[in-house]
Amino acid sequence: MSFEPKILGIACNWCTYTGADLAGTTRLQYPQNLRVVRVMCSSRINPSFIFRAFQLGADGVLVGGCHPGDCHYNTGNLYARRRLAVTKKILEFSGLEPGRFRVEWISASEGNKFAEVVTEFTEQIKNLGPQTKFKIEQ
Amino acid sequence: MATSFKQIEEKLKTEAAKLLESGSVSLVLAYGKGYDEKHPMPYVAKCASDVANIVFNEFCTYNMARYLVRYPRGTKIAVAVKAADSRAVIQLIQEEKVKREDLVILGIPVSGMKNPKTGETIDSKTTCGLYNPVLYDVLLGEEVHGQPVVSPYDVLAGYEAMDKDARWAFWQKEFDRCIRCYACRKACPMCYCDPCFIDQTKPKWGDKSPEPAGNLMYHLTRFHHLAGRCIDCGECSRACPVDIPLYLFHKKVAKECEEMFGQAAGMSIEDKPALVNFRVDDSDKILE
Ligand code: SF4
Ligand code: SF4
Ligand code: FES
Numbered sequence: 253m254s255f256e257p258k259i260l261g262i263a264c265n266w267c268t269y270t271g272a273d274l275a276g277t278t279r280l281q282y283p284q285n286l287r288v289v290r291v292m293c294s295s296r297i298n299p300s301f302i303f304r305a306f307q308l309g310a311d312g313v314l315v316g317g318c319h320p321g322d323c324h325y326n327t328g329n330l331y332a333r334r335r336l337a338v339t340k341k342i343l344e345f346s347g348l349e350p351g352r353f354r355v356e357w358i359s360a361s362e363g364n365k366f367a368e369v370v371t372e373f374t375e376q377i378k379n380l381g382p383q384t385k386f387k388i389e390q
Numbered sequence: 391m392a393t394s395f396k397q398i399e400e401k402l403k404t405e406a407a408k409l410l411e412s413g414s415v416s417l418v419l420a421y422g423k424g425y426d427e428k429h430p431m432p433y434v435a436k437c438a439s440d441v442a443n444i445v446f447n448e449f450c451t452y453n454m455a456r457y458l459v460r461y462p463r464g465t466k467i468a469v470a471v472k473a474a475d476s477r478a479v480i481q482l483i484q485e486e487k488v489k490r491e492d493l494v495i496l497g498i499p500v501s502g503m504k505n506p507k508t509g510e511t512i513d514s515k516t517t518c519g520l521y522n523p524v525l526y527d528v529l530l531g532e533e534v535h536g537q538p539v540v541s542p543y544d545v546l547a548g549y550e551a552m553d554k555d556a557r558w559a560f561w562q563k564e565f566d567r568c569i570r571c572y573a574c575r576k577a578c579p580m581c582y583c584d585p586c587f588i589d590q591t592k593p594k595w596g597d598k599s600p601e602p603a604g605n606l607m608y609h610l611t612r613f614h615h616l617a618g619r620c621i622d623c624g625e626c627s628r629a630c631p632v633d634i635p636l637y638l639f640h641k642k643v644a645k646e647c648e649e650m651f652g653q654a655a656g657m658s659i660e661d662k663p664a665l666v667n668f669r670v671d672d673s674d675k676i677l678e
Contacts, residue, residue, distance in 0.1 A: 299611070299614045300595055300611050300614075303606070303607055303610050303611065304607070307603055320670070320672075320674075321670070327668065330669075330672065331665070331666070331668055333668065333672055333674070333676070333677065334651065334664065334665055334668055334676070336677065337650055337676035337677050338617045338618075338643065338646070338647065338665065339614065340677065341642070341643065341646040342610055342613055342614055342617075342643060344554075345549075345557065345642045345643075346558065346561055346606075346610060347554045347555065347556075347557035347558025347559070347560075347561060347562075348558070349554060350554075355677045357674075385558055386606065388602075388603045
């Protein structure tokens with residue numbers, strides 16, 4: 253059986269989540285490995301969410317927010333950009349495969365981009381195989 | 391000629407007595423006698439007669455900036471700080487935990503501090519490697535010149551060169567030894583949250599007792615919370631009863647932050663902490 257990764261998506265309400273909606277309503281095809289959690293802004297994402305997601309068995313985590321300059325709360329994603337960059341470095345230095353965590357800016361009108369990013373990221377995670385390092389064995 | 395430890399102790403006592411007698415501060419954070427020479431203790435002098443108990447020697451490694459946040463705001467405090475310790479004071483000022491005008495900073499220029507546990511000289515492998523305080527009101531001795539300061543990040547080269555699986559194995563082995571005594575966060579001048587995230591129960595981020603998943607969660611999150619704030623004093627690693635080299639991870643995060651955001655923690659009271667700040671033109675490259 254082929255490996256079907258579990259991917260956690262964390263998307264901001266105003267851009268990426270709406271972009272995902274658009275991808276859906278325009279009937280774009282993309283892999284179903286992504287489970288999306290909606291947050292009000294990318295800056296609401298506590299980095300521990302990401303550590304925890306990997307512990308609970310995510311093979312990849314994709315964060316989506318508004319393009320810098322377009323955040324509904326003006327500056328949220330500008331803080332988030334710095335914070336999530338640090339998260340990425342920490343995951344990398346701990347020894348996790350760098351490709352398992354990704355941040356993308358996807359606007360409400362970019363349904364296409366949403367579908368493309370999810371397709372590409374799912375492919376990448378499939379190539380990396382199951383995530384076993386953080387995962388807590390039940 | 392560097393000022394001797396004995397001379398620094400004398401100067402520290404004289405300054406402390408002056409400040410307490412004149413009433414310009416209500417306490418002096420310094421060092422006092424422990425059960426032997428090698429184990430001095432943090433000491434708070436509250437009146438002129440306490441001053442006789444102050445000591446200073448090569449084992450006075452504790453970062454006394456740790457104790458600043460314990461006192462109500464507005465308390466006038468004199469604090470004895472070595473190089474990295476002064477950076478902690480600066481960082482606490484940046485974070486608005488203390489006010490510059492409430493402090494008298496007694497700077498101690500020093501080289502050749504020793505780790506009380508191993509007796510070894512502390513250098514830039516486990517700390518920032520500076521000799522002189524960055525900020526002070528009174529300098530208790532001559533500035534230390536001479537020995538070139540090796541980059542505090544040089545020690546990382548070997549770990550950065552490891553492949554990801556070797557690095558994972560390395561940290562797993564280290565974190566597995568953690569007994570969750572929390573001495574690291576107790577010793578750290580920047581760990582002042584109450585409650586600490588790991589003590590929260592709703593949500594519960596990880597087990598509080600030692601087990602692999604909780605250990606990983608505790609340490610990675612702690613490294614994250616100290617990003618752009620850790621001033622590389624090395625106290626967490628020295629406090630650790632099982633000698634986990636926490637400084638390596640903190641240094642790595644500090645190095646990345648310095649490269650990405652163009653500032654090191656605790657170097658200027660004009661800076662804003664890097665992670666509560668941004669530039670509109672921060673590059674998306676940092677996310678790659
Ligand atoms: S994390 Fe360690 S090295 Fe950094 S400031 Fe805290 S005690 Fe010092
Ligand atoms: S001081 Fe060492 S053993 Fe204690 S909690 Fe920190 S890392 Fe773990
Ligand atoms: S609202 Fe979308 S990133 Fe802030």
